[in-house]
Amino acid sequence: MLCDPRFCLTPCGTRRKKIVDHFPHVEVPLPTPSKDEVLIKLEAASLNPFDWKILHYVGTDIAGEVIEVGRSVRKFKPGDKVVALVSPFSGGGLAEFAVAKESITASRPSETSASESASLPVAGLTALQAITKTIGIKLDGSGERKNVLITAASGGVGHYAIQLAKLGNTHVTATCGARNIELVKSLGADEVIDYKTPDGAALKSPSGKKYDAVIHCAVGFPWSTFEPNLTLNGKVVDITPSSASMLTFALKKITFSKKQLVPLFLLPKSEDLQYLIDLVKEGKLKTVLDSKYPLTKAEDAWAKSIDGHATGKIIIEF
Template sequence: MFIESTNGKEKYYQINNAVHNFLYLLQHVEVPLPTPSKDEVLIKLEAASLNPFDWKVQKGMLWPLLPCKFPYIPGTDIAGEVIEVGKSVRKFKPGDKVVALVSPFSGGGLAEFAVAKESITASRPSEASASESAGLPVAGLTAHQAITKTIGIKLDGSGERKNVLITAASGGVGHYAIQLAKLGNTHVTATCGARNIELVKSLGADEVIDYKTPDGAALKSPSGKKYDAVIHCAVGFPWSTFEPNLTLNGKVVDITPSSASMLTFALKKLTFSKKQLVPLFLLPKREDLQYLIDLVKEGKLKTVLDSKYPLTKAEDAWAKSIDGHATGKIIIEF
């Protein structure tokens, strides 16, 4: 597979529908360059990052919502250089360095070239590398939305002090959540594997629990604190584990809501419980993405890079993401 674009075509990875409706094969092929619509920019990619969402699409876990049609190019998080703009685009011009979120409904991020809406594309300063920036769109915006919108933490440090628990804190969303939460007036307890304890502490966590220990399994704070909020980035914890660890008005923000968590959400609402489970569905905004990029420029936020792969080794990156033990973000470079 060649990385260079030739004769107006590009190499990219796509998901094809196999004989069985629920078997989606990941292949790399050559296709024409995409054309931006009036409100889109065409970006030559320098880096992209993977999210669990991507392989969940491949495995048919989001069917029938996604894929919308075949072939489907996975990937949403991209960073690169604008090479063409639609006629209605005003904020960007060819040559601009940007980071963007590709619509999951159209797909296209795991390619040499991709189109993105101007409304979810942000300027990338020289201080923010393509690889570091590419980790931000889904994971960074999810952490930002959970902390600022759902929990209500003010990142200028004002506001009432809160005790926050972040599960799977060394992962993609978790490692951003620690850093953002510490910009606010918070005490952060975090869970992770033993090998990542020092890393999580270095990101700002006040207390770190090995999730394999009894206290980790019970989500108990070493200092005995109750949590005003939990940013739940892990899977497999029932509501009964969270409830005794919450303050009277404690809130659990589930970033990967399941049918069980949706049922708990509904039951808590119906019974007017003060303790709530809130499923989070990302509502990306360009101003929030620009805010995160600006934090990177100022040295207040960083992307922990688990590993980097060339596009020719995208299958290896894909397998690493499915394995579920990445520390920070998995990056594909072009």
């Protein structure tokens, strides 16, 4: 069996090249699922910035075939094709086999590829939670019309957020680099801003609209940049909250500000993951694949993710 990064024997540094060389290639026992887990033979996995930021526990998004189930598992059986979110506390999504909780595993129909499905867990669920639970957009198109800004809209979370937001009653403004403007438009964005322009840096809508909500998928941008662009009750959902954003969140709460910054912490559920897979099957949600790598080139995929300019998702195939 290939190296499982959970068994790294050497402390990892922050160098951007050859990071995977820090992980020794060792034989590890085949995992045994506990009573509420399934053992999955992997077909594809996807990388997220979350993976390289914590370094030791590589890979949480996986797709593959169920090999064995725990004694209390009822939804799955050996031979089922699934997509799952491996626990971020154990990782192991870049090994040939992995275990996942039944509660964060969903069925994968034959119409959806392993690569496309493996892209969904972290990025897709983050976008879904931000839009439906934090902002309150109804994806059946009902509800009051909202103006939404999505930053870093060509990235993993951003490209899903555009598509999901447009299922609701929304006007979407998006930021991205110049090379991805046409792609972001094709995903449904009503307005697109090059983030390197003055208006992009100021997050100003080309049509002068104020934002009811911002899904902030980029890094940086102080509160002072967001505030003048928000409606009276505008909300900024920060998917990568920093210490500065947490401080802003607290200050806005204790001062009873109508404009809020809300840090998002993903709470994955299998029913939400199944919902996303069904949208893919119905042609209402698609994955933009930046690149695919064989498992033997995982270090190249890792470096591409750290570079921070991926368009859509980076996939590792087994």
